[in-house]
Amino acid sequence: MEVKRLKGGVTEAEGFLAAGVRAGIRPRGLDLALLCCEDGAVPSAGAFTTSLTRAAPVILTAKHLRRERRLGAIVANSGCANSFTAERGMEDARRMAELTAELLGLKVHQVGVASTGMIGKYLPMEKVERGIREAVTKLSSSRRASREAARAILTTDRSPKEVAVSVETEDGTAVTIAGMAKGAGMIRPRLKTATMLVFLTTDARADPLFLRSCLQESLDRSLNMITVDNDTSTNDMVLMMASGRAGNRELRQRDEGFQRGLDFVLTELAKMIVRGAEGATRMMEIRVKNARRGEARKAALTVAGSNLLKAALFGGDPNWGRIVAALGYSGARFDPRKLTLKVKSRRGEVVLVEKGRPVGGPELPEAVEVMREKEVVFEIDLGEEGGEEATAWGCDLSYDYVRINSRYRS
Amino acid sequence: MEVKRLKGGVTEAEGFLAAGVRAGIRPRGLDLALLCCEDGAVPSAGAFTTSLTRAAPVILTAKHLRRERRLGAIVANSGCANSFTAERGMEDARRMAELTAELLGLKVHQVGVASTGMIGKYLPMEKVERGIREAVTKLSSSRRASREAARAILTTDRSPKEVAVSVETEDGTAVTIAGMAKGAGMIRPRLKTATMLVFLTTDARADPLFLRSCLQESLDRSLNMITVDNDTSTNDMVLMMASGRAGNRELRQRDEGFQRGLDFVLTELAKMIVRGAEGATRMMEIRVKNARRGEARKAALTVAGSNLLKAALFGGDPNWGRIVAALGYSGARFDPRKLTLKVKSRRGEVVLVEKGRPVGGPELPEAVEVMREKEVVFEIDLGEEGGEEATAWGCDLSYDYVRINSRYRS
Numbered sequence: 001m002e003v004k005r006l007k008g009g010v011t012e013a014e015g016f017l018a019a020g021v022r023a024g025i026r027p028r029g030l031d032l033a034l035l036c037c038e039d040g041a042v043p044s045a046g047a048f049t050t051s052l053t054r055a056a057p058v059i060l061t062a063k064h065l066r067r068e069r070r071l072g073a074i075v076a077n078s079g080c081a082n083s084f085t086a087e088r089g090m091e092d093a094r095r096m097a098e099l100t101a102e103l104l105g106l107k108v109h110q111v112g113v114a115s116t117g118m119i120g121k122y123l124p125m126e127k128v129e130r131g132i133r134e135a136v137t138k139l140s141s142s143r144r145a146s147r148e149a150a151r152a153i154l155t156t157d158r159s160p161k162e163v164a165v166s167v168e169t170e171d172g173t174a175v176t177i178a179g180m181a182k183g184a185g186m187i188r189p190r191l192k193t194a195t196m197l198v199f200l201t202t203d204a205r206a207d208p209l210f211l212r213s214c215l216q217e218s219l220d221r222s223l224n225m226i227t228v229d230n231d232t233s234t235n236d237m238v239l240m241m242a243s244g245r246a247g248n249r250e251l252r253q254r255d256e257g258f259q260r261g262l263d264f265v266l267t268e269l270a271k272m273i274v275r276g277a278e279g280a281t282r283m284m285e286i287r288v289k290n291a292r293r294g295e296a297r298k299a300a301l302t303v304a305g306s307n308l309l310k311a312a313l314f315g316g317d318p319n320w321g322r323i324v325a326a327l328g329y330s331g332a333r334f335d336p337r338k339l340t341l342k343v344k345s346r347r348g349e350v351v352l353v354e355k356g357r358p359v360g361g362p363e364l365p366e367a368v369e370v371m372r373e374k375e376v377v378f379e380i381d382l383g384e385e386g387g388e389e390a391t392a393w394g395c396d397l398s399y400d401y402v403r404i405n406s407r408y409r410s
Numbered sequence: 411m412e413v414k415r416l417k418g419g420v421t422e423a424e425g426f427l428a429a430g431v432r433a434g435i436r437p438r439g440l441d442l443a444l445l446c447c448e449d450g451a452v453p454s455a456g457a458f459t460t461s462l463t464r465a466a467p468v469i470l471t472a473k474h475l476r477r478e479r480r481l482g483a484i485v486a487n488s489g490c491a492n493s494f495t496a497e498r499g500m501e502d503a504r505r506m507a508e509l510t511a512e513l514l515g516l517k518v519h520q521v522g523v524a525s526t527g528m529i530g531k532y533l534p535m536e537k538v539e540r541g542i543r544e545a546v547t548k549l550s551s552s553r554r555a556s557r558e559a560a561r562a563i564l565t566t567d568r569s570p571k572e573v574a575v576s577v578e579t580e581d582g583t584a585v586t587i588a589g590m591a592k593g594a595g596m597i598r599p600r601l602k603t604a605t606m607l608v609f610l611t612t613d614a615r616a617d618p619l620f621l622r623s624c625l626q627e628s629l630d631r632s633l634n635m636i637t638v639d640n641d642t643s644t645n646d647m648v649l650m651m652a653s654g655r656a657g658n659r660e661l662r663q664r665d666e667g668f669q670r671g672l673d674f675v676l677t678e679l680a681k682m683i684v685r686g687a688e689g690a691t692r693m694m695e696i697r698v699k700n701a702r703r704g705e706a707r708k709a710a711l712t713v714a715g716s717n718l719l720k721a722a723l724f725g726g727d728p729n730w731g732r733i734v735a736a737l738g739y740s741g742a743r744f745d746p747r748k749l750t751l752k753v754k755s756r757r758g759e760v761v762l763v764e765k766g767r768p769v770g771g772p773e774l775p776e777a778v779e780v781m782r783e784k785e786v787v788f789e790i791d792l793g794e795e796g797g798e799e800a801t802a803w804g805c806d807l808s809y810d811y812v813r814i815n816s817r818y819r820s
Binding site: 049050051052053054081083084085086118119120121185229230231232233234305306307308311312314315317319320321322324325326327328329330332333334336337353356357358397398399401402403404405406407 | 642
């Protein structure tokens, strides 16, 4: 049940074409991406932000998916979120879908639309339309095309985020699962059946309801477990299309190989988002063990989101009192006398708290040493019955995060 | 029903003495405060952090108060939170109460104990005991003594926080209500019947249960409505002692004058904490109107706590999309099409969103102008039935917040 990592991105799965072009929405760089399936509309699934102020493209795409759970193309722009733009925003999103459908021979509801960037601004539709027309002419299954599409959806991201893997389904067929993502700030996804966009492709044959349940299961272990700034976006969206070209027996219920492959792709993309987050210099992994049922995830996410711990991480300071404080207000129930806390990195492992007792105070030199790494793990054993586990990922709070977000314009 | 502001702090109320000394717990400055009532133990009330990882002095003082709801003295140190310090921490807190009680002729449970500073460190008890002995010899009702006590509880705070007012109770007696506070980081109090310490004095005659309900009502409009970094502390504590020297008819049920006075004192202290927060250069007031029942407070607090909005405030950037995003994930239910949003300051008022429609986009020059002030108000009208209102206070997220908290040691 091996997950084999491949080079490239969304075009590694058989049957998919991609393009990234410059439409002129952002001051510079590629800003319009198109992803489509050569076979027309195929089984698809999506997950959308649970925000009450969902952007026009989120509202529209969710509606499109509900209709027949099949997409043939996804059109996405950066530089403008088309969020909180009233009726005009809805019309603009619809026009993006209409034009893409017309040019690719699809029905309007077979097109997913996504936008990311500034909230409260209208889309420059002439530029967007020109961009869509150009993108259609550039569609290709090359790695370069996949890379350009992955670049066209970025805003404050430092680099494109692509992952592709090969796994075997239970009937022994090799299938490919691939994805691209953007996201660097306003990141605390709360996705339910993602300013984060994730587009996934697979050549597996799969039923759309299977895809949806498989996607939700992976999301709850990956994108829904990351936080950059605890700010949930109005535009988060994850879309997945399955071309069926791998020729496996149609996936209709749990498939271990496929699930592991999807877990891998989404977890890697989630970690890429955290590593490349606005201003981030370090990543932390928060592993919670032995929590009560239903409480491991909130404990892990609350710790990962603590501004004070994030600032300490930036300074390489093992100030674990901030972990204890965050656990205290997380809402998870535990007995502080049973708490064991460790910090780990490639440089080793140091016990900070052992069954409720501080080990050597908050200024342990060994812990400072362990924290001199780009990636640090805090292991939190709550010592409760139930044995529930969860892992969350977060990044540090740096001067650059403040700089970027005190003058964000794009 | 006028609230008259007085100079000075906790010693303005008749019957109270204070002292602030240097015990040597912090690297420099005053670090041990003592506040006591000349009449021995008097009706008192308290509110404590609802964190699950409450510090030893919080656990001890809550227990002391429950016993007979009377305190005669409060001893507090900065430089060490005595939090997450297991049994030894509890013994140290108890020893602080015992020594104070012995020197002042009180019972142990008539002494409140508070600590603030680093989590996970033990108190240097020899220094603490020397400090308590010295403080007892310096007790005074002077303004200077009150000021020194207020300074001795500070950590990263920029200045001492004292407020005193005179109000009339319903029977026409003039009573004084006064308080001191500390707090600059790890501030998102969730107090229930406060790394924030608030000590209040009044010369009103009052029943302790009256004090408690009066205190909770004020807290829910003041300290429980501020956030610096969304990090709730393990050591938050508010204590109030009533000497009864004003000679009013004993307060046993709602008294409009007293409640307004207490509201004023606690709201002023809350705003002082936000204005003086770690790295803060600007304060924002978030006023939510026309929310559904039970939802105004969470909407206001979520917006005040948004890292992205805090960074925008630092940059003076009216990026209201971040307010919309925060409202979207706040958990408050509303129809985005009814949302009206304004920014106000001493320079004027600008409508940003009118009934769901952006007014002039997110880069409105008039809004930039309004934001060139130290104090900015965002008024959010959710347009829902129920007409519930709430006000929260927050500050900006600056380079200095990151600097202070990436190398916090005290």
